[in-house]
Amino acid sequence: MEDPVDPFAEFLVTLQALWTNATAFFSGVIEPGWRQNQVLIVLALAIVSWGLHRSSGNLLQRWVRSREGWAKWQLRVIVQLKRRLGLMWFAALAGIVYAIMQEITWPSRSYLIGLAATLAFVWVCIAFAAQLVRNRPLRRIVTWALWIYATLYFLNVSDDVAAFMDGLALELGDFRLSLLTLITAIVVIGLLITLARFASQATASTIRRNEDISPSMQVLAVKGVQLAMYGIAFYLGVKAVGIDLTGLAVLSGAIGVGLGFGLQKVVSNLVSGVIILLDKSIKPGDVISLGETFGWIQTLGARYASVVTRDGKEYLIPNEDLITGQVVNWSHSNDFVRLDIFFGTAYGDDPHKVRKLAIDAAAGVDRVLNHPKLPVCHIVGFGDSSVDYILRFWIRDPTGGLTNIRGNVYLALWDAFQEHGISIPFPQREVRMLEDGNG
Structure with a gap:
């Protein structure tokens, strides 16, 4: 019978291997030779790229200001392009230097330059692709996670680092959550939620264009589609990384009871919002009076209704107040x-x-x-x-x-x-x- 493997011993072995590889690399950089020369060339290219970033960024800014009638998405693309001009210049220059050195000297003497060019190009692609994630904190997490993974992958240490992060785990009985699993779950769920957002937006546009559906039912249908899409994305993301949620069933039940007492008002507003959408008593565009507030319904949210007054103020009225309070709907049955x-x-x-x-x-x-x-x-x-x-x-x-x-x-x-x-x-x-x- 084989002896059980000690996770802590594996963790130490992985950490020692990473330290050995890092020490060998930095020793080669310190000693005179082609590895040190490549590092110096990469640093020189970085300085030149920084200078080109400043000059070309100013030229691009002046050119954009001389143009008119640009759409918002075009301006956003220009802003992202201006931020990453330095990295793009570095990828282009490093790629040119790498191609020249491949022809005039041994391939091993330009390996680090080619690696730097590849990483810069991949980083630029990741930065632009991550703009599809609208949520800024989530976009930053996804971007940094992909940058780190790409760097480790091209450095051929991704397996060692993955084993290292997998050794950092929280274990509660049969439940085990490692750092690697957590990071993977965040990235996968972020990508799936982005896909769900695109799908829900396309579905919402189709629903809003359907004139046979009343405005209140359109809002209810859009909210239902969004909830279903994001719920499915989260569930698939958790299952895709292999997280077993059954181990948290008891804990989640206890948390749910506590939240039920603490979030009574929130749940009441959610239920009231569904009732408002179903009975069609209030819908977007209606003119209402509630107490001293007079205005028209701009949007109906899951928790509140947005009422805009004539003086431009926007009141966020909880849905529960619209159900329990006396509301004057000036345009409920007709517009007169x-x-x-x-x-x-x-x-x-x-x-x-x-x-x-x-x-x-x-x-x-x-x-x-x-x-x-x-x-x-x-x-x-x-x-x-x-x-x-x-x-x-x-x-x-x-x-x-x-x-x-x-x-x-x-x-x-x-x-x-x-x-x-x-x-x-x-x-x-x-x-x-x-x-x-x-x-």
Whole structure:
């Protein structure tokens, strides 16, 4: 029967092998010879590339500023290109020097230069490919992981380093999580989530173009597709690197119970968001009033609704408040909104003439509907010094504002009354100074 292998002993052997290789390389660099010459050539090429990066970067920047009408994706490509001009110059120069030295001397005397050129080219390709990952922290993790892996691979030490990182592991019973497995999982999950994002965006665009689906159902369908895509990507990524989740079942259950008590509001908002999308009581584009907030729904998120007011403020209202609170939806069943304004005229003015002038004045204001709902004017009472009226009119674009349309109607009434001699009474008081009888 064979003796069991000691993981710690394997870890020490791997670490010793890495140290031996590193020591041998640096010893060769310190001693005069072709290896040292190659290192000096690489350093010289790096300095030249840095100078070319500064000069060519300035030229590229001036050229871009002289152009107009560029799309955002084109500008992003130029920015990424400018950042990596030095590395691109180094890859090109090192490749040229390597090709020349391959022809005029022994291949071993240009091995390090060729390796540096290859690594620079691979690093540039990885940097541009990593831009597909939109999440910045995840993009940096994926980029550095691929850079490190490519470097170790071309240095022919990837197997030794992999064994070293696999020896750094956390073991809990049957569950084992090594540093190598963790890094691999992050990279694989990052790539799968990027693919899932592209797939969900393509599906979302198709759903939004379908006019047969209501706006609220479009939001619900898009959220469902995104959740399914990202969930599948995470699950496949975990399974692809061989992580067994059954060992964490008990721990995840306990964590889930704790999160259930601590995230009650979050879960309530999530459920409320689904209910809002299903019953279609509120949908993107609706104009609502909630307390002192008046605006239109810009987006419906999983946790909150974005309400934009006329003054440009954007309120993030939790979905639970939209379910439990009293919400005025100005455009729930139709787009028509009725507005009322009150005014009074003197008793000496003909009320029939006043009503006609008020209706005509309101009908002449932009945004006030003349069909199918016409403005109407009624007497609502006889006041102390005026005959009181109510003028009712309809609009169908509340997103354009309510205060401004009321102001325009009031102004039209003022102009009409001034033109036809209709007076608007207002309280007047007289102050009499009584003389002192004893003075």
